[in-house]
Amino acid sequence: MKQFFITIVILLTGFNAQAISEREFIERLKATHPFFEQQALSSQIKQVEKRLTTANEDWVISINGNYKNENxxxxxxxxxxKLNTTSADVSATRKIANSGSD
Structure with missing residues (x-):
């Protein structure tokens, strides 16, 4: 009889499961699943890439002078x-990188 009650108690404790809400399930899944960890890492990498490529978008200003003496x-x-020619060129350029990052 004692074994019967022990068996019933063991079986009933196995059925004592708590349901979790959808929100809790998603939060646990995001915290533990490797796919979501990889997505977070990819997002961080893209942010670093974007910051590094914007460093190459500075303005480059150049001045070029030329003198020519022609006989x-x-x-x-x-x-x-005799013809003496003097010229000056001024330019400003800026590269804009399109890396496809977010």
Whole structure:
């Protein structure tokens, strides 16, 4: 008789399970499943990549000067003998990277 009660108690304790809500299940799944850990890691990597690629988006400003001395005394059709040309070029460029990150 004692063994019978012990068997019944063991069986009833096995059926004592608590149901969890959908929200609790999702929270536990996100905390323990490797897929969600990988997604969080991928998101962090993309944020670092985006921050690193924006460092290469600085403005590059350049100034170029040129001087040219031309002797045209050998050319009979020219109206001048010497021509001095001075030029200056100024440019500003900026690279914008499209890395596909979020």
């Amino acid at each position: 045209a005394s050998d050319i009979s059709s020219s109206t001048y003998n």
